[in-house]
Amino acid sequence: MATAVAEPASRPDTRGPTAPLPLSLFAAGAAAIAIVILGTLGIQAYQVVNGGPVTPACEAEGIEARLLGAEGVCHIIEGIRSRAQTVVWLLGIVLGAGAAAGGWGLYKRMPSKRQREQCIAGAVLGVQAIALSALLLWFRSGEIAPFIRNFFNAEVLAGTIDGFLRGMLNTVKLAFAGEVGGIMIGLLLAVLAISQRRTVRAPALVYINFFRGTPLIWQLFFIYAIILFGFGIQIETFTAAVLVFSLNTGAYAAEVFRAGIQSIERGQVEAARSLGMTYTQAMRYAIVPQAVRRVIPPLMNEFVILIKDTALVIVLGLTAENYELYTFSREVYSEFSNGSAFVATAFGYLAITLPLIRIVNAVEHRLRSGLTGVVGAGG
Amino acid sequence: MNPDGSLVKLENVHKWFGPNHVLRGIDLTIQAGNVVVIVGPSGSGKSTLLRTINLLEEPTEGRVLFDGEEITDIRTDVNKVRREIGIVFQSFNLFPHKSAKENVKLALEKVLRLSDGEAEERAMEQLSHVGLAQKGDAYPGQLSGGQQQRVAIARALAMKPKLMLFDEVTSALDPELVKEVLDTMKKLADEGMTMVVVTHEMGFAREVGTRLIFTDGGKIVEDGNPSEVFQNPKDERFKSFLSHVL
Ligand SMILES: Nc1ncnc2c1ncn2[C@@H]1O[C@H](COP(=O)(O)OP(=O)(O)O)[C@@H](O)[C@H]1O
């Protein structure tokens, strides 16, 4: 058994010394991007704290003081249009251009790896600062007043926190129920789909292809209609949505399970069968426990996709207590004729999906970094 | 036992993989207690021949009899037959998610329906037999190739089979690990186990084998006592094969 050689407490740094020139190029690039981002946010923060009443310029563009949240909207607009903001973006472009030109021109001549990397990093950051500033300047040249009024009105959101949180909860509920149902359907389908017998395999493959090959929004609509009018069953839209998500996820999960099972070396089944185990026993005790570890990351990816796809239930129309995030924002829009909740919704989805994405990446990394995840203790 | 007193009998066995005619009429009778060594060039059908004996490969044509039963009869319960025939593979095929001991215990509990205590006892007995009593809790990934292969042998032996099949079990091992596995097999032969061994280890064939079979092109072309066959080989292809491996 090989025992890894203990790593030295700190790895020796072999990248060589730095020098003033590459260091200042790096600093220029970093400063450029920092000025653009922090400067823009800083100006907005200043406006929140020190901004005055609605200005005549805002009034002229239809942001009248009597409207809900007019002051806040005007603050944002005035901030974007301020001279300070122009200075910030131009400064970002000038500094960024300096760093980009210097870094790009000089990196090949640097004597050490560290100096070369500092030149390159400075140039890259400089380009990013230029791109971001240019994009924001372009944005500002358009009709920003109606856009800000429609999507960045904090007062509209103020009273909707409860609805927002309920929307998040319902989004998770819908996706989770759909995923659990989908995993069960997927397991069954996978068992059928890997059968040697065509008669067993065929219906499963038809199912899988159908649900993978048609739009989810169509499935939601049509299956709901079939249940309601075809079978004549009075079903809640929420329940119908969970059912359709399960049916749809089942098709994808089946493919995941099938791939997972087929990725286990043939020798494993042979070993189990030659010990006298039945096909079912071989699957249950030898193959599936190994496959499970491999299907976790792709199943979690499916879950993340399903979380976002819950937005499609809007076509069925949920009852108020079941509003998920997207329906919630649409309802806020109807009530206030204002789309600020759509912006908030993005953060709601991200708050759910980002942690999951991080977990998937960590699990994948663990499985990939040698056998520890696959073989490790337990099981 | 078969009607003629043999343990295994292959009658005119043919195997096709698609258009590929891999076994071309194998007739082979193996007596209990024999150690039959099969040698032959790569691709000559040695593995396929071995694997038809426990029906991991189903013959396209011909009959296989084991211990008085025609196991190629569709009504035969293959799972029952396979309990009595152990096989060890070139690539070990241990269950990576189970410890050495669990690997041995699994079929004892699920197939032979032994209690946990009985299975535990028998597993430890078999692991000691292959010299791995202390490695019971180790996972395959933590064992050397030679140790893994000995666990695989213990796993097969724990079923108390009447016949053991070995398919190039030392081919995937580093040279210094080959001996420990061959020694284990020799010990088994000395205890009277009936064995069919596909191998490139000519020393083992000569020393342990009671019979040597040379296959080429899906046929048995040389068959006899190892020392005699090595001394005056008759078939030309066998002669040239020997000149390459010896
Ligand atoms: N499962 C299989 N499917 C298709 N062809 C196979 C299969 N197993 C073996 N063969 C083919 O049968 C021939 C004999 O293989 P094998 O019995 O493994 O030979 P050996 O063990 O003597 O090297 C080879 O040509 C091989 O490619």
Ligand SMILES: [Mg+2]
């Ligand atoms: Mg082979």
